[in-house]
Amino acid sequence: MKALLISPTNRPDLAALTEAMPLPNLPVLGQSLVEHWLEHLARRGAKQVRVLAADRPDQVRRLVGGGARWGLHVDVIPEKTELTPAQARAKYRGDAASGWLSEPDDAVLMDHLPGRSDRNLCASYADWFAGLQEFMPLAAAPHRLGLTERAPGIWVGRHTRVAPSVELRAPCWLGKHVRVGPECVIGPGAILEDRVLVEGRSRITNSVVGPDTFVGTLTALQNSLAWGSALVNWRAGTCLSVPDPFVMSSLAKRSPAAKQAGLAGRFAAWAALALTLPWGLAAIMKSKISGRPALRPVVGVRPRGQAGPRGETVLTYYELENAPGWLRRWPQLWNVARGEFTWVGNRPLRPDQAEQLANDFERLWLAAPVGLFSLADTMGCTDAFGDEARAHASFYAVQANRRLDWSILRRGWQAWSRNAGGARDRTESATLVSPSLAEAEE
Amino acid sequence: MKIEQQGETLYVSEIPELSAANAHAFRNQVNARLPAELKAIEIDLGATHFVDSCGLGALIALHKTATRHNGGVPVRLLNPTPSVQLLIEMTQMHRLFEIQTK
Numbered sequence A: 001m002k003a004l005l006i007s008p009t010n011r012p013d014l015a016a017l018t019e020a021m022p023l024p025n026l027p028v029l030g031q032s033l034v035e036h037w038l039e040h041l042a043r044r045g046a047k048q049v050r051v052l053a054a055d056r057p058d059q060v061r062r063l064v065g066g067g068a069r070w071g072l073h074v075d076v077i078p079e080k081t082e083l084t085p086a087q088a089r090a091k092y093r094g095d096a097a098s099g100w101l102s103e104p105d106d107a108v109l110m111d112h113l114p115g116r117s118d119r120n121l122c123a124s125y126a127d128w129f130a131g132l133q134e135f136m137p138l139a140a141a142p143h144r145l146g147l148t149e150r151a152p153g154i155w156v157g158r159h160t161r162v163a164p165s166v167e168l169r170a171p172c173w174l175g176k177h178v179r180v181g182p183e184c185v186i187g188p189g190a191i192l193e194d195r196v197l198v199e200g201r202s203r204i205t206n207s208v209v210g211p212d213t214f215v216g217t218l219t220a221l222q223n224s225l226a227w228g229s230a231l232v233n234w235r236a237g238t239c240l241s242v243p244d245p246f247v248m249s250s251l252a253k254r255s256p257a258a259k260q261a262g263l264a265g266r267f268a269a270w271a272a273l274a275l276t277l278p279w280g281l282a283a284i285m286k287s288k289i290s291g292r293p294a295l296r297p298v299v300g301v302r303p304r305g306q307a308g309p310r311g312e313t314v315l316t317y318y319e320l321e322n323a324p325g326w327l328r329r330w331p332q333l334w335n336v337a338r339g340e341f342t343w344v345g346n347r348p349l350r351p352d353q354a355e356q357l358a359n360d361f362e363r364l365w366l367a368a369p370v371g372l373f374s375l376a377d378t379m380g381c382t383d384a385f386g387d388e389a390r391a392h393a394s395f396y397a398v399q400a401n402r403r404l405d406w407s408i409l410r411r412g413w414q415a416w417s418r419n420a421g422g423a424r425d426r427t428e429s430a431t432l433v434s435p436s437l438a439e440a441e442e
Numbered sequence B: 001m002k003i004e005q006q007g008e009t010l011y012v013s014e015i016p017e018l019s020a021a022n023a024h025a026f027r028n029q030v031n032a033r034l035p036a037e038l039k040a041i042e043i044d045l046g047a048t049h050f051v052d053s054c055g056l057g058a059l060i061a062l063h064k065t066a067t068r069h070n071g072g073v074p075v076r077l078l079n080p081t082p083s084v085q086l087l088i089e090m091t092q093m094h095r096l097f098e099i100q101t102k
Helices: A012-018 A033-043 A057-064 A085-093 A125-139 A263-275 A277-288 A325-327 A334-340 A351-356 A360-367 A387-399 A403-420 A426-441 B024-033 B053-071 B082-090
Strands: A001-006 A048-053 A074-076 A106-111 A148-151 A154-156 A171-173 A190-193 A201-205 A207-209 A212-215 A220-222 A224-227 A230-233 A238-241 A247-252 A297-301 A314-320 A342-344 A370-374 B001-008 B007-015 B040-044 B075-078 B098-100
Touching: A001 A033, A001 A085, A012 A230, A012 B098, A033 A057, A033 A106, A048 A057, A048 A085, A048 A106, A057 A074, A074 B082, A085 A106, A085 A238, A106 B082, A125 A190, A125 A224, A190 A201, A201 A207, A207 A220, A212 A224, A220 A224, A224 A360, A238 A426, A263 A277, A263 A334, A263 A342, A277 A314, A277 A325, A297 A351, A314 A334, A334 A370, A360 A387, A370 A403, A387 B053, A387 B082, B024 B053, B040 B053, B053 B075
Parallel strands: A001 A048, A001 A106, A048 A074, A154 A171, A171 A190, A190 A207, A201 A220, A207 A224, A342 A370, B007 B040, B040 B075, B075 B098
Antiparallel strands: A148 A154, A212 A247, A224 A230, A230 A238, A297 A314, B001 B007
C-alpha cells in the first residue's frame, strides 16, 4: 500500500526552529516529526511512502534513509514547491483506486502529529508547544523502548541521569542521554529532548529544550523554546540569541557558517600582517602623500548564525583605497586575526547586495563564513557579484572542506604575492574543485 | 554532448561532466539551439558524473535564459546520478529546476 507525506515548507512563524533543519526533521518527544508519521503509516499498512520535500530534501533523506527501520520503502522526492494533498494525489496517484491507503492517510501534509489533525503545529510557536504537550501521553506508547514512566505524567528516557535532589513535576518528559544537575526543578510542562544537559539549580517550566542543548546553572526557563543558543518566548512569539554560552548553548557540531578562524589561522594572520607590513604601509603613505584617504570602510553582512557580540548582523571592514589588485584586501588580515573573517570563505556582501540574492540557491552565499579568499577569486571571476560568482559561492557553502580550502588558500596567496589580480586557469580550476566532489561521493 | 529538438522540447544528453572545462561551451551551444517555439528544456544528467561550481553556474545561466525565453520555459533535469542529485539538493537547485528520475 502506498502513501504520500508532504513536507511543510516556508513557515516563517517557526523560523527559529527551522534555521538548522527542515520542519519534518524537528524533534518531537524523542523522534522527528517525519519519523512519527512513518511509524504511523507503517501501522496503517503502508509499504511504500514517498516524502515530497521542497525544503532541504537531502537532510530529510539522510534522516529516514530507505525506510527499512519501519519495514517501508521510502523515497524522498525533491519538489520545487510545497504541494497540497490534492495536488500531490493528482501528480502521484492519478486515477489509481487501489494500492493506496484510504484518504486522508494516502496524502498527508505533515503540519500536525498523527491522530491530531485538529492541532496545526506550524501556525505559531505557541501551537508547536501546545501540540507537543498534548502529544506527550500518546508518544509514550508501549513500543517506545527504554522509556519509563517514573510517576504518573513523568517520562524518562534511557541512559538519562537525574541528580537525587532534582524535583520532577508532572507533566514532564526527559529524553535519552539527558543530564540534570542537583537542585533543579523540571516541570510542570517541561520537555527535555535527547542529550540535553542542565546544570544545577536551574528551573524549567512550560518549556521545550531542544536536543544537544546546554542550560547553565541558575537558569530559569519559562514559556520558552530553547534551541541551542536560540531562545523563543512561545507566548509572545519573540526570539533572541543568547550570547553567553555558559547560560545556554548548543552542544552539537557547529554549522559551516559558524566556522571561525581557529587559533592557528589567527596567528597566521598576525604573522602575515607583520610580513606584509612594508607593502601595506607603502600603500598608506602613497595615499597620504597624494592627499587621499588610505582606508575605505565597507559594511558587510555577517553570515547566518554568526551575529556579533551584541547581536549585530553587519560588520565593518576596510580596503586599501589606492592599492593595486589584491593588495586592497590587506587590512582584512586584521579581520582574520580578530576571528571575524576566515582565510577562506565567501567574500562579504554589502547589505544592498544581500537584498538582491533572489532565491534559496543564491542565498547560500550567506551560509558560508566570510573569507579573505574565495572560490570565485581562484576561478577568475571578474564580476565579484555576478551569476558565476553566486554559483561559486553557493557551491562553496555546501562543499567546503579542508582540501578545497587549502587549494583556494594556496592559489589565493600565490596570486596575492604576484599581485596578479586573479587570472583564470581553467585546467587548474577543474583540478581545484574535483577533490571536494570526489570526497562527497565517498 | 548531444542536443536535439524533440517536438517543442530541447533535449540535451550525453554530458560526461559539467565543469570549468566545458561549462562555457555547454552554455553557448545550448543557447545557440534554442528555437523560438520552445516549450521545455530537458537536460539528461544520466551520464554526468561530475559537476563543479562552473557547471552549476552554467545550469543557473540556462535557467535564467529559459525564464526570459518565450514567456518562461521550464528546465528539467533528468536522471541525475546520486552524487549530482545530492549536489542539486544541497544547493537548493531543486527549487529552480524540476528533477525527474526514472
